[in-house]
Amino acid sequence: xxxxxxxxxxxxxxxxxxxxxxxxxxxxxxxxxxxxxxxxxxxxxxxxxxxxxxxxxxxxxxxxxxxxxxxxxxxxxxxxxxxxxxxxxxxxxxxxxxxxxxxxxxxxxxxxxxxxxxxxxxxxxxxxxxxxxxxxxxxxxxxxxxxxxxxxxxxxxxxxxxxxxxxxxxxxxxxxxxxxxxxxxxxxxxxxxxxxxxxxxxxxxxxxxxxxxxxxxxxxxxxxxxxxxxxxxxxxxxxxxxxxxxxxxxxxxxxxxxxxxxxxxxxxxxxxxxxxxxxxxxxxxxxxxxxxxxxxxxxxxxxxxxxxxxxxxxxxxxxxxxxxxxxxxxxxxxxxxxxxxxxxxxxxxxxxxxxxxxxxxxxxxxxxxxxxxxxxxxxxxxxxxxxxxxxxxxxxxxxxxxxxxxxxxxxxxxxxxxxxxxxxxxxxxxxxxxxxxxxxxxxxxxxxxxxxxxxxxxxxxxxxxxxxxxxxxxxxxxxxxxxxxxxxxxxxxxxxxxxxxxxxxxxxxxxxxxxxxxxxxxxxxxxxxxxxxxxxxxxxxxxxxxxxxxxxxxxxxxxxx
Amino acid sequence: xxxxxxxxxxxxxxxxxxxxxxxxxxxxxxxxxxxxxxxxxxxxxxxxxxxxxxxxxxxxxxxxxxxxxxxxxxxxxxxxxxxxxxxxxxxxxxxxxxxxxxxxxxxxxxxxxxxxxxxxxxxxxxxxxxxxxxxxxxxxxxxxxxxxxxxxxxxxxxxxxxxxxxxxxxxxxxxxxxxxxxxxxxxxxxxxxxxxxxxxxxxxxxxxxxxxxxxxxxxxxxxxxxxxxxxxxxxxxxxxxxxx
Numbered sequence: 001x002x003x004x005x006x007x008x009x010x011x012x013x014x015x016x017x018x019x020x021x022x023x024x025x026x027x028x029x030x031x032x033x034x035x036x037x038x039x040x041x042x043x044x045x046x047x048x049x050x051x052x053x054x055x056x057x058x059x060x061x062x063x064x065x066x067x068x069x070x071x072x073x074x075x076x077x078x079x080x081x082x083x084x085x086x087x088x089x090x091x092x093x094x095x096x097x098x099x100x101x102x103x104x105x106x107x108x109x110x111x112x113x114x115x116x117x118x119x120x121x122x123x124x125x126x127x128x129x130x131x132x133x134x135x136x137x138x139x140x141x142x143x144x145x146x147x148x149x150x151x152x153x154x155x156x157x158x159x160x161x162x163x164x165x166x167x168x169x170x171x172x173x174x175x176x177x178x179x180x181x182x183x184x185x186x187x188x189x190x191x192x193x194x195x196x197x198x199x200x201x202x203x204x205x206x207x208x209x210x211x212x213x214x215x216x217x218x219x220x221x222x223x224x225x226x227x228x229x230x231x232x233x234x235x236x237x238x239x240x241x242x243x244x245x246x247x248x249x250x251x252x253x254x255x256x257x258x259x260x261x262x263x264x265x266x267x268x269x270x271x272x273x274x275x276x277x278x279x280x281x282x283x284x285x286x287x288x289x290x291x292x293x294x295x296x297x298x299x300x301x302x303x304x305x306x307x308x309x310x311x312x313x314x315x316x317x318x319x320x321x322x323x324x325x326x327x328x329x330x331x332x333x334x335x336x337x338x339x340x341x342x343x344x345x346x347x348x349x350x351x352x353x354x355x356x357x358x359x360x361x362x363x364x365x366x367x368x369x370x371x372x373x374x375x376x377x378x379x380x381x382x383x384x385x386x387x388x389x390x391x392x393x394x395x396x397x398x399x400x401x402x403x404x405x406x407x408x409x410x411x412x413x414x415x416x417x418x419x420x421x422x423x424x425x426x427x428x429x430x431x432x433x434x435x436x437x438x439x440x441x442x443x444x445x446x447x448x449x450x451x452x453x454x455x456x457x458x459x460x461x462x463x464x465x466x467x468x469x470x471x472x473x474x475x476x477x478x479x480x481x482x483x484x485x486x487x488x489x490x491x492x493x494x495x496x497x498x499x500x501x502x503x504x505x506x507x508x509x510x511x512x513x514x515x516x517x518x519x520x521x522x523x524x525x526x527x528x529x530x531x532x533x534x535x536x537x538x539x540x541x542x543x544x545x546x547x548x549x550x551x552x553x554x555x556x557x558x559x560x561x
Numbered sequence: 562x563x564x565x566x567x568x569x570x571x572x573x574x575x576x577x578x579x580x581x582x583x584x585x586x587x588x589x590x591x592x593x594x595x596x597x598x599x600x601x602x603x604x605x606x607x608x609x610x611x612x613x614x615x616x617x618x619x620x621x622x623x624x625x626x627x628x629x630x631x632x633x634x635x636x637x638x639x640x641x642x643x644x645x646x647x648x649x650x651x652x653x654x655x656x657x658x659x660x661x662x663x664x665x666x667x668x669x670x671x672x673x674x675x676x677x678x679x680x681x682x683x684x685x686x687x688x689x690x691x692x693x694x695x696x697x698x699x700x701x702x703x704x705x706x707x708x709x710x711x712x713x714x715x716x717x718x719x720x721x722x723x724x725x726x727x728x729x730x731x732x733x734x735x736x737x738x739x740x741x742x743x744x745x746x747x748x749x750x751x752x753x754x755x756x757x758x759x760x761x762x763x764x765x766x767x768x769x770x771x772x773x774x775x776x777x778x779x780x781x782x783x784x785x786x787x788x789x790x791x792x793x794x795x796x797x798x799x800x801x802x803x804x805x
Contacts, residue, residue: 036678038722039618039626097691097746099715106705124715130623131718138690138746141682151679175671204619237591240621311712319621322646323593430606475606480573481614481672 001409004030004148005399006392007168007184009155009211012040013129013381014363014388015190016136018352021392022188023146027399030182031140032150032171034206034486038137041192041204042384045129046243046315048111048121049093049381051086057118059083064554066379069115069274070343070372071513072529072556073224073549078350078368080552082379082386089385090122098135099124101312111248111312113377115274115561121378126243126315129381150182154486156415158187158214158359159407166218166359167407170415174486177479179416183407186358186395189215189346190388193364194497196490198339198446199439200239202231208490209497211365215346216496216542220354221533223367223547224344225497226504227514229375230448232278234338236296240323242316242335244377247271249312251301253282254332255290261297266561273561276374276514279337283448286336296334337448341380343371343514344504347533347547352391358398362391369531372549373513422488428471431488438465438491438498446502451519455506459541462499469495500534503542507532525556562588562654566601568613569661571670574677578670580659590650594637595620595627597649598660615674620645622785625721628728629674630661635725635783643723643785663728667735667770678724680770681738688762689742691751710748717744719786727771729783735771737780739763740792747799757803764800 006022008015011033019031033040052062063083067074094100094108100122101109113121124131140147152174159168159181168183191211195203216222232253233242247253253271255261265281266273273281282297291297301309301316306329310317313328320328345367352360352368363384370383438461445458469491476484510524511517529549534542563586571578585601592600595617602612618626627644631637637647652658660674668676718741726737743763746752752759774793781790 035618035626039616039624041619041624043624044619044621095691095751097749097751099711099718099745099749101715102706102708102711104708106707106711107702124718127623127719130721131715134718134720134722138685138742141686142690142692144686204624206618238620315623318641318646322622322642322648432603475609476611478572478611481675483614484612 002030002148002180002182004028004182004184006186006188006395007182008032008188008190009169010189010191010363010365011037012042012190012192012363012384013132013136014384015188016140017385017388018188018190018362018392018395019147020136020139020143021389022396023143025393025396027396029147030150030184031147032153032155032182034152034154034174036151037140037149038133040133041207042133043130044202044204044241045381046126046241047113047245047248048123048128048378049090050113050116050120050376050378051090051122051382052083052120053087053090053108053122054110054120057120059086061117062086062120065116066370066376067554068559069374069376071374071523071559073369073372073513073531075369075550076552076554077550078370081350082370082382085386086382089382093132093135096135096139098131101125111245112272113248114244114272114278115376121248123245125311126245126313132381154489155210155214156419156489157411158218159183159411160218161405161407165357167405170412174481177482179412181407181409181412183405185399185402185405186360188352188360188362188391188395189365190363191365193342194494195339195342197438197494197498197501198442199436200237200443201339202234202239202241208494210490210493211361212345213493213496215354215356215359215361216500216536218356219536220356220359221347221535222344222500223347223531223533224369224372225500225534226508226532227343227373228339228446228501229275229341229343229514230279230337231340232275232282232337233299233335234340235324236294236334236336238323239338240319241340242299242319242333243313246299246301246313246316249304249308251299252303254298254300255285256292257290261285261290269561274374274376277561279448280516282337292334294334296336298332299335300332301328302330302332339443341375343367343369343373343375350390351394352387353394360391360395362387373515419485422485423474423477425471425473428473429468431472431474431484431491434465434469434472435491435494438462438494442498446505449516449518450505451517452506455502458502459499459506462495462502466495466499500542503544504532504534507544529556562652564588564652565657567657567659569674570613571673574669574671588649590648592649593620593645594631594647594649595645613674614672617645622646623721625723628663628723628725630663630728632659635663635728636785640782641785641787646785663724665727665733665771667727667733668724681722681724683770684735684739684763684766685742687766688755688759689746691746692755704750706750714745714748717741717748717788717792720788721786723785725783725785726780729779730772731777731779732772732775734774735767736774736793736796737784737788737790739767740796741788743799744792744795756799760799760803764796
């Protein structure tokens, strides 16, 4: 039974940053992931990371942009911390060997990004996430004597003691199917988002909401779950992301009639309005018949000088060529809004602490809430690093003052039994079928535009799928790399998360940020300037409660771009 | 279109492996190679057979998870792409495709098409990092980095660690991966203090797992990020300097 001070679940940017911070604070650390750390989905973050680092920029300006971007649902104390600490974090990364883009004079270069009042996005071409992830991984390797890595282990549940404290997790070794209890004084969830609840999505296959559901199942409240970001530029069909960096570099959006339609929706910021605004504009154009027949509009990157595109947007040049058969330097590419990010997650404070003692959360799995109703582009990498580090530091400090803990192995046996039952089922629907039905339905009913009827229907479908999932069958009954078992467990997580998304969206009877209700098209600060918290309620739909939004400097105003 | 797949099946690390032949129908031009494997797996599951295990995650060429030998070529015949970026429009009805895991003594097979690439981690562990000064960081703009160096470091940092270079090399050499990781750090000002130690550590660790480079250049041809073998020249130069 491995014992550590701090156990970190997930090895993307938030998890690795937490591990480094906890190790530096003197804790013994385990970091665990269902994939190899450099395959984590932080990889896919393309555009960059925001920091007010230029002398003529200020963290207050960054914070205000973030608050406005969040449609005033973000907690301003947390946003202030994130924006204030951003410059040092970027410098730290630079020192660790991240090859941020340099100008001809050798200075750090920035690019413009959506919803930002200054060009403050630091970047590495359009592979920023990958470049950061690999450098953090190098740092993790540097501390290999203090940080134990458990790669390709799958968490089946969080472990608790009799008082309800989180004391680690139960995990299955994907390589051979063995179950193990990992005890830890502090546990940090850093397992990412839940984009796979939607189909298509920009998210990788591993983004199945595991951590969100695991925390929910042991009683941690979730917050802002209704806030799902639809990214304005994804490919039709497979949902592959075209970075916002393209618009940051100067690309324009056109409808099928050749009209640069953002003039109507955001006359000042145009294509660089915040993502919810641009996605809604595109969807309106498509719904009103001004899109292309395949339900898309056009992103014209030919406006950007070809040389610059080949240097700064090299990955999407490849994506255009490989996945759409388009040379983006010579012709427009068809795009549409697609599921990209969940602003909500496990409710956590500014140090990553959740309401369960001993359990922390950081990155996309968490809701601090710095993104509120809508996340600004290039704030997610920042969120993972700032709150990853803070969680790591606080988790280590908590562990330092604690006596040794005990955890019961009974929980392992329970989960072993559950998996054995799962493997022995027969006659039910296939896991992959249920997963497909869920994703397609969510993308239809819980998308850019929502209403009561559609959401009610979505809830009924999710409840039915939950029943079906209890009897769903898998085909692989082996122990070595049994991806079927993992798929079935992931489906359970996705259904819990999907239900919370739908219930949150039903509950919020207004339009704010990413949540647009056609039956309640206005923002209503009198009634809804508050977070919706959802807690597990036995097998029933989640219990709804509310918590206040923290406002420090910026009172809500009308939001225009 | 209808394709015949000669697929490597191996139930575990120590189990004997062998080729099985499967016919997959209804393959379309738009499918990626991984979607072809998905279709095959659906078919196998329908017939009560165990699906083929393979690595995949982002499916857009950035995570480095996927990677198989397709007709003897790492990531298939198309240049500059990972397996997930290879599309079936390259094939025609009636084609036969041989699919195997990456082959190298340094990458033992785990199951079917999945291999253990943790030897790469050992190489990084042996020095592939910067020991950044802690405490107050001077402004990154105080030390200007020449754009050419920064761009070259960035070209090296594009490595996604997929292992195609090793699989493509007749010697199973790990030079291109190691060279990319080394060059990324050795080209930057912050990488200078440990440059020699890093180079010796990583190169000698690499030799524990992988073969020797004899300039076949297959690595660069197979690399989905088209990393240049110039970086191998740099590795050799740095290593000789460090060992002098």
